[in-house]
Amino acid sequence: MMKRGSTLQQRTGRDTRSSKQQKENEGLGQPPEKKTKFNSSGACPIASTDQSRDVLCPSNGQTETCVSQQAVSEQAPNLKAEVDDVKMTKEQVEALLNTKILGKSKFDLKGKNEQMMDYIKQLRVCIRQFLQVEQAYITQLQDLENRFQEEKHRWEASDAAKNDENAQLSKDLSGYRDRCATLERELADAEEQKRALHITHEEDLNALEASRSTCLKLSSEVEKLKLDIKATEDKVRSLQDINKRLSEYNTSLQDYNSKLQNDASSAAQENSKTQQEKIAILETLSTIRGSAAALQAQLDSAKLSAEEDCKQKTALLNELERLRAELQQCNDEKQQYQSQIQSLKDENSRFREFTGRSASELECVTNKAVALEESHHIQAEQIKLLTNQLDAATMKVQALECSMELQKKTELDYAEKVTELQQKLSEAEQRLNEGEVIRRKLHNTIQELKGNIRVFCRVRPLLVDGEDTEQSQSVVQYPQFGELFGRGIDLVQADGQKYTFSFDKVFGPETTQENIFEEISQLVQSALDGYKVCIFAYGQTGSGKTYTMLGQPDQQAHKGLIPRSLEQIFKSSQALQNQGWRFTMQASMLEIYNETIRDLLIPPKADLQKGDAASTGKQHNIKHDNLGHTQVSELTLVEVTSWKEVSGLLRQAAQSRSVGKTAMNEQSSRSHCVFTLRISGVNESTEQQVHGVLNLVDLAGSERLSRSGATGDRLKETQAINKSLSCLGDVILAIANKEQHVPYRNSKLTYLLQPCLGGDSKTLMFVNIAPDSKSLHESLCSLRFAAKVNACEIGVARRTTSSRAASASVSAAGDVVPRTH
Numbered sequence: 064m065m066k067r068g069s070t071l072q073q074r075t076g077r078d079t080r081s082s083k084q085q086k087e088n089e090g091l092g093q094p095p096e097k098k099t100k101f102n103s104s105g106a107c108p109i110a111s112t113d114q115s116r117d118v119l120c121p122s123n124g125q126t127e128t129c130v131s132q133q134a135v136s137e138q139a140p141n142l143k144a145e146v147d148d149v150k151m152t153k154e155q156v157e158a159l160l161n162t163k164i165l166g167k168s169k170f171d172l173k174g175k176n177e178q179m180m181d182y183i184k185q186l187r188v189c190i191r192q193f194l195q196v197e198q199a200y201i202t203q204l205q206d207l208e209n210r211f212q213e214e215k216h217r218w219e220a221s222d223a224a225k226n227d228e229n230a231q232l233s234k235d236l237s238g239y240r241d242r243c244a245t246l247e248r249e250l251a252d253a254e255e256q257k258r259a260l261h262i263t264h265e266e267d268l269n270a271l272e273a274s275r276s277t278c279l280k281l282s283s284e285v286e287k288l289k290l291d292i293k294a295t296e297d298k299v300r301s302l303q304d305i306n307k308r309l310s311e312y313n314t315s316l317q318d319y320n321s322k323l324q325n326d327a328s329s330a331a332q333e334n335s336k337t338q339q340e341k342i343a344i345l346e347t348l349s350t351i352r353g354s355a356a357a358l359q360a361q362l363d364s365a366k367l368s369a370e371e372d373c374k375q376k377t378a379l380l381n382e383l384e385r386l387r388a389e390l391q392q393c394n395d396e397k398q399q400y401q402s403q404i405q406s407l408k409d410e411n412s413r414f415r416e417f418t419g420r421s422a423s424e425l426e427c428v429t430n431k432a433v434a435l436e437e438s439h440h441i442q443a444e445q446i447k448l449l450t451n452q453l454d455a456a457t458m459k460v461q462a463l464e465c466s467m468e469l470q471k472k473t474e475l476d477y478a479e480k481v482t483e484l485q486q487k488l489s490e491a492e493q494r495l496n497e498g499e500v501i502r503r504k505l506h507n508t509i510q511e512l513k514g515n516i517r518v519f520c521r522v523r524p525l526l527v528d529g530e531d532t533e534q535s536q537s538v539v540q541y542p543q544f545g546e547l548f549g550r551g552i553d554l555v556q557a558d559g560q561k562y563t564f565s566f567d568k569v570f571g572p573e574t575t576q577e578n579i580f581e582e583i584s585q586l587v588q589s590a591l592d593g594y595k596v597c598i599f600a601y602g603q604t605g606s607g608k609t610y611t612m613l614g615q616p617d618q619q620a621h622k623g624l625i626p627r628s629l630e631q632i633f634k635s636s637q638a639l640q641n642q643g644w645r646f647t648m649q650a651s652m653l654e655i656y657n658e659t660i661r662d663l664l665i666p667p668k669a670d671l672q673k674g675d676a677a678s679t680g681k682q683h684n685i686k687h688d689n690l691g692h693t694q695v696s697e698l699t700l701v702e703v704t705s706w707k708e709v710s711g712l713l714r715q716a717a718q719s720r721s722v723g724k725t726a727m728n729e730q731s732s733r734s735h736c737v738f739t740l741r742i743s744g745v746n747e748s749t750e751q752q753v754h755g756v757l758n759l760v761d762l763a764g765s766e767r768l769s770r771s772g773a774t775g776d777r778l779k780e781t782q783a784i785n786k787s788l789s790c791l792g793d794v795i796l797a798i799a800n801k802e803q804h805v806p807y808r809n810s811k812l813t814y815l816l817q818p819c820l821g822g823d824s825k826t827l828m829f830v831n832i833a834p835d836s837k838s839l840h841e842s843l844c845s846l847r848f849a850a851k852v853n854a855c856e857i858g859v860a861r862r863t864t865s866s867r868a869a870s871a872s873v874s875a876a877g878d879v880v881p882r883t884h
C-alpha cells in the first residue's frame with residue numbers, strides 16, 4: 064500500500080512540483096490553510112463540477128489532485144459514505160500513524176482494543192482516502208497514458224512523415240550531393256580551364272609582347288622589304304607567268320595523267336590498238352619512206368638533168384663566146400677589108416687620076432678588088448650564118464635558161480616536198496617513239512597490275528628427220544577466232560577428246576625466233592630499267608626449250624632469246640649513254656645437275672687443273688640478301704661490255720657443258736642451265752641508280768620415267784630432274800594457294816629462283832610443246848603445269864632504283880673475276 068502510494072507520489076511528482084511552484088509564486092509567507100481550504104474536520108472540500116482538483120496530499124503534506132466524489136463513488140461505491148464523512152489531513156494521518164496504543168494501563172486490554180478498533184477505523188478511513196486518491200491517480204494516469212498514446216501515435220505518424228520527409232530529403236541531399244560533386248568537378252574543370260586560359264593568356268601576352276617587339280623589328284624590316292617587294296613584284300609577275308604556264312602545264316599533265324590512268328584501265332585494248340596503230344604507222348612510214356625515196360630519186364634525176372643542162376648551157380655560152388669572138392674577128396677583118404677596099408678604091412681613083420699606071424696593074428688590082436669583094440661577100444654570108452647561128456644559140460640559151468628556171472622551181476618544189484616529207488617522217492618516227500614509250504609504260508603497268516607469272520606457250524614444228532615419226536600428225540589445234548584467238552591451245556586425242564588451255568600467248572610452229580623475241584623484248588628491256596626479270600623454258604625433252612632460249616647464236620634466223628636479249632641490252636645501254644646513263648654488266652652461267660651446282664664460266668684450263676666442280680666436291684651455296692639479290696658462292700662473274708664478249712662466254716659455257724658431258728657421260732640437256740646478267744646503271748647527271756637482273760633459264764626436260772625407260776645413273780638423274788621440277792610445282796602450288804610456307808629450299812633450282820618466283824620480279828615461263836601424237840601425254844602434263852603457273856599470283860614487280868649517295872655503301876653483289884681468257 065505504501066509502495067503503491069510512493070509510486071503514485073513519484074508519478075505525480077511533476078504536478079506536485081508545479082503546485083509547489085504555484086504556491087511559491089503565490090507567496091511563501093502565506094499559511095497553507097489560506098490557500099487550501101479544509102472543512103471543519105480538516106478534510107479537503109470536494110469540488111462539485113470538476114472531477115479533480117489540487118489538494119494537499121495527506122501523506123507528504125504537499126498539494127495533490129483530489130479526485131471528485133463522483134469518481135470515488137464509481138471506483139469504490141462501498142466506501143462512499145465514509146469518504147463523504149471523513150477527510151483526513153496530513154497531520155492527522157501522521158498523527159494517526161504515530162499514535163500508540165497504550166490503554167489506560169498495561170493491562171487495559173479492552174481500552175487497548177477499543178483504541179485499536181478506533182485506530183483501525185481511522186486507518187481504514189485513511190486507506191480509503193488513499194485508495195480514492197490512488198484511483199484518481201490511476202484515472203489520471205490512464206488519461207495521461209491515453210494522451211501519451213495519442214501523442215505517441217501522433218509522434219509516430221509525424222515520425223513516419225518525418226522519416227519520409229527525411230528519406231526524400233536524403234534523396235534530395237544525395238541528388239544535391241551529386242549535383243554538388245558535378246558542380247565541383249565542373250568548377251574544378253572551369254578552374255583548370257581558367258588556369259589554362261590564364262596561362263595561355265599569359266603566354267599570349269608574352270607572345271603579344273614578343274610579337275610587338277617582333278612587329279617593331281618587322282616594321283623596320285617591312286620598310287626594307289617594301290623596297291625589295293617592288294623588285295620582287297616584277298619577279299613575281301614573271302614567276303606568276305611561269306606559274307600560270309606551269310599550272311597550265313600541270314593541268315595538261317594532270318589531264319595527261321588522268322588520260323594515262325584511263326589508258327591504263329583500258330590498257331589491254333589500248334595496247335592492241337597501239338600495236339595496230341604501230342603497224343599502221345609503220346606501214347605509213349614505209350609508204351612515206353617509199354615516196355620519199357621516189358621523190359629523192361626524182362630529185363636526183365632532176366639534179367642530174369639540171370647539171371647536164373648547166374653543162375650544155377656552159378658549152379653553148381662558150382660556143383657563143385667563141386662565135387662572138389669569130390664574129391668580132393670577121394667584123395675586124397671586114398673592117399680591114401673595107402678599109403683595104405677603100406684604100407684600093409682610093410688607089411684606083413688616084414691611079415685613074417694619075418693615069419700613069421699600067422693596065423695590067425689595074426686589072427690585077429681590079430681582080431684583087433673582085434676577089435676581095437667575093438671574100439667580103441663570102442664573109443658577109445658567113446657573118447649572116449654565124450649571126451643566125453648566134454640567134455639560134457641565144458634562143459637555145461634562153462630556152463635553156465627558162466627550162467633551168469623551171470627546173471630550179473621544180474627542184475625547189477621537190478626540196479620543199481622532201482623537207483615536208485622528212486618532217487612528216489621525223490614526226491611519224493617521234494610518234495612511233497612516243498607510242499613505243501607509252502606502249503612500254505602500258506606494258507609495265509599491265510604487268511604490274513597482273514602481278515602474276517606470265518606464261519607463253521610455244522609449239523615447235525613437227526620434225527621431219529627428228530624423233531617425230533613421218534606419219535605422225537600434229538595433235539595441237541588453235542582457236543581461229545573469239546576470245547582465245549592467239550591465246551588458246553587445244554590438244555586433241557585420237558578418240559576426239561579435246562583439252563583446251565589458254566595462256567598469255569600461244570605461238571604456233573610457224574612462229575620465228577624473231578617473232579618470239581618481239582614479244583619479250585619489252586620484258587628484257589625492263590631489266591635495264593631496274594627490274595628483276597626471269598624467263599625460263601619448261602617442257603619435255605626435245606620440245607624446243609634450248610632452241611627457244613639459245614637457238615643457234617651464229618645464225619641470224621635461228622638465234623634464240625639469250626643472244627637476242629643481250630644484243631638488245633647492249634644496244635639500248637649504248638643508246639642510253641646520250642641521256643647520261645653508264646651501265647656495268649656482269650654475266651654468270653651455271654648448271655644444276657643432280658642437285659649440284661656447276662660453274663660454267665670457269666676457264667677450261669683452270670677447270671681441268673682444279674677438276675670439275677662436281678667431281679672435286681666444290682660447293683656452291685646459294686644466298687639471298689635483304690635486297691633480293693641472289694649470290695652463289697665461288698661463282699665466276701665476268702664483267703661484259705659487248706655482245707661479242709658474251710657470245711665468247713656462251714661458247715665457253717657450251718664447251719664446259721660438253722666437257723662435263725664427256726666427264727659424266729651425260730647429256731647436257733639433263734641439267735638446268737641458268738644464265739644471269741646483273742645490270743647496274745648510274746645516271747651521271749641525275750645520280751639515279753638502277754640494279755636489274757636478267758635470268759634466262761633452260762630447264763632440264765621433264766619426262767616420265769615410264770616413257771624414258773631409264774635405268775641406273777640415268778634413272779637417278781631423271782629422278783633428280785623430276786624431283787626438282789616437282790619441287791618447282793610444289794612451290795608454284797604453295798604460292799597459288801597463298802600458303803604461309805613456300806618450300807623454296809626443297810631444291811637448288813627453286814631456291815635459286817626464289818626471288819623470281821617469290822614476288823618482286825617479272826617472270827615469264829615458256830612452256831614448250833612437241834606437237835606429235837606420241838608426246839600427247841607429256842604435252843598434257845606440261846600444259847597442266849603451265850596452267851597452274853599461269854594462275855599463280857606472285858605479287859607486283861618492283862624496280863630496284865636508288866640515288867648514288869644513298870647506296871654508296873651498298874657493295875656490288877658477288878665477286879667480279881676479271882676476264883683473263
Ligand SMILES: Nc1ncnc2c1ncn2[C@@H]1O[C@H](COP(=O)(O)OP(=O)(O)OP(=O)(O)O)[C@@H](O)[C@H]1O
Pocket residue numbers: 522523524526529572602603604605606607608609610611732733762763764765831
Ligand atoms: N621452233 C622450232 N623450229 C624449228 N626447229 C625446232 C624448233 N623447236 C625445236 N626445234 C628443233 O627440235 C629439236 C629439239 O629441240 P631442243 O633441243 O631445243 O629441245 P629441248 O627441249 O631443249 O630438249 P632437251 O630437254 O633435251 O634439252 C632441235 O633439233 C631443234 O632444232
